[in-house]
Amino acid sequence: MTEAELVEQLSSGDEDAYRILLDRHLAPITAYVTRMMASNADTEDIVQETFLRLWTHGTRYNPDTAKLTTWLHNIAHNLCIDHFRKHNRMVQEETADEPDEQEAFVDQLTHFENAKHVEQSLMQLPERQRSAIIMCHYQGMSNRDAAVILETSVEALESLMARGRRKLRKLLETKI
Amino acid sequence: MNHSRLLQLINAYGTNSDRWPEEERLAALQQLAQDSEARQAIVNLKSFDAALDSYVAAPAPHLRNMILGNLRKSWIDSCIEWLMPSFDELLAYFWRPVLAASLPLITGLLLGSSLFTVDIADTWEDEIELIALYDSSSFNE
Numbered sequence: 001m002t003e004a005e006l007v008e009q010l011s012s013g014d015e016d017a018y019r020i021l022l023d024r025h026l027a028p029i030t031a032y033v034t035r036m037m038a039s040n041a042d043t044e045d046i047v048q049e050t051f052l053r054l055w056t057h058g059t060r061y062n063p064d065t066a067k068l069t070t071w072l073h074n075i076a077h078n079l080c081i082d083h084f085r086k087h088n089r090m091v092q093e094e095t096a097d098e099p100d101e102q103e104a105f106v107d108q109l110t111h112f113e114n115a116k117h118v119e120q121s122l123m124q125l126p127e128r129q130r131s132a133i134i135m136c137h138y139q140g141m142s143n144r145d146a147a148v149i150l151e152t153s154v155e156a157l158e159s160l161m162a163r164g165r166r167k168l169r170k171l172l173e174t175k176i
Numbered sequence: 177m178n179h180s181r182l183l184q185l186i187n188a189y190g191t192n193s194d195r196w197p198e199e200e201r202l203a204a205l206q207q208l209a210q211d212s213e214a215r216q217a218i219v220n221l222k223s224f225d226a227a228l229d230s231y232v233a234a235p236a237p238h239l240r241n242m243i244l245g246n247l248r249k250s251w252i253d254s255c256i257e258w259l260m261p262s263f264d265e266l267l268a269y270f271w272r273p274v275l276a277a278s279l280p281l282i283t284g285l286l287l288g289s290s291l292f293t294v295d296i297a298d299t300w301e302d303e304i305e306l307i308a309l310y311d312s313s314s315f316n317e
Contacts, residue, residue, distance in 0.1 A: 015247065026240055031233035044239060051243045118231035137190060137228060143197050158188040165187065169224050 004063035011059050018055060025069060026051070028139060029076050035134045036080045038123045046083060050076045070145045077131060077149050084127060121171040129164030132157055177203035182214045190225045191218045 001017075003024075009017035030047050037043045053075050054061075061071050122130050128150060135146040136157075147157040182204050189195045196204055208214050 015244075018247070019244070022240060022243060026243070027235060030236050030239060034233040034236075035231070044236065044242070047236070047239055048243050048246060052246055055247055114227045114230040115232065118228055122231075137195065138231075138233075140195075143189075158184065161188040162184070165190070165224075168228075169221075172224070172227055 002063075003068045004061075007054075007058045007061050007063070007068065010055060021054065021068070022051060025072050028069065029072055032073060032134060032139055033076050033080060035119075035122065035138060036077070036130065037083070038119050042083055046076060046079045049079055066148065067145070070141070070148065073135065073139065073141065073145075074149045081127065117172055117175045118168075121168050121175070124171055125164050125167060128152075129160050129167070132160040133164045133168070136161060177207045179207070179211055179214065182207045182211060183217060186214060186217050186221065190228070191221045192225060 001020075003021065006017040006021050010021075026047070029050055030043075033043050033046050033050070037046065050072060054072065061068065066074075122133070125133070131150060132146060135141040135149065136143060143154045143157055147154045150157060150160070152160075177200065181200075185196050185200065185204055189197070193201055193205055193208075208218075
């Protein structure tokens with residue numbers, strides 16, 4: 001049964017169909033929200049709300065326009081942005097480019113320390129740069145799907161990612 | 177594909193060619209084979225990408241049950257859950273039919289006790305009156 005058919009089953013209250021979809025998409029959506037929120041206490045609420053909307057608003061999903069994972073990422077992304085706005089934690093978009101440095105990156109930290117620093121540094125990026133990097137680097141989303149969620153062009157998305165990665169690299173270099 | 181576009185891809189998508197756009201990947205790899213500057217850029221960024229990959233989001237398996245528990249329930253399920261909130265699934269599996277079957281009986285008893293009134297003798301005089309079928313009006317005179 002395709003995902004579109006499973007979503008269709010939701011309108012008749014089919015919990016089995018919902019369970020299948022939940023099992024397929026819970027891990028990636030949780031990973032996305034966790035990285036966007038940096039393990040914030042509200043992460044679980046946002047994940048729950050995302051999947052509640054699949055249950056209550058599943059009929060709004062159009063399989064001709066997007067994959068279900070893109071649709072769910074879009075909902076989760078918007079909930080994260082709403083949360084940042086509500087809590088005034090929005091890092092504004094930067095227009096100036098970072099200096100282009102290509103120095104060798106020295107890996108001296110343990111795995112755990114690295115992960116912690118990456119999490120902290122990601123949170124210091126402007127929200128759109130962070131979202132772009134998380135969607136394409138971590139979530140394995142295509143550039144077109146990520147561009148749709150961020151309501152921008154593929155070229156602009158690539159620019160966001162390049163600037164985000166440059167800044168992230170600088171931030172991480174200062175921590176080692 | 178040219179040198180400049182390849183550097184753009186590396187800077188935007190990273191050093192792992194699996195993350196490069198599918199439609200440009202093959203051409204980019206061919207360009208990379210003959211582009212020493214791009215290969216050096218990849219060498220320089222490898223450890224940065226390794227640091228990014230070290231950040232693995234922790235799974236939250238308990239969320240599954242929380243999400244399923246939040247689903248809108250039918251009114252009958254809500255009623256039964258309200259009546260037996262602490263029963264585990266196996267016990268509820270047996271108890272739900274029993275309780276559901278007894279509901280008409282309970283409903284009948286409640287209706288019966290509220291719709292039909294019975295004269296109850298409150299005092300000993302009333303009891304005597306009822307037993308003896310005595311005409312109380314002549315007694316009062």
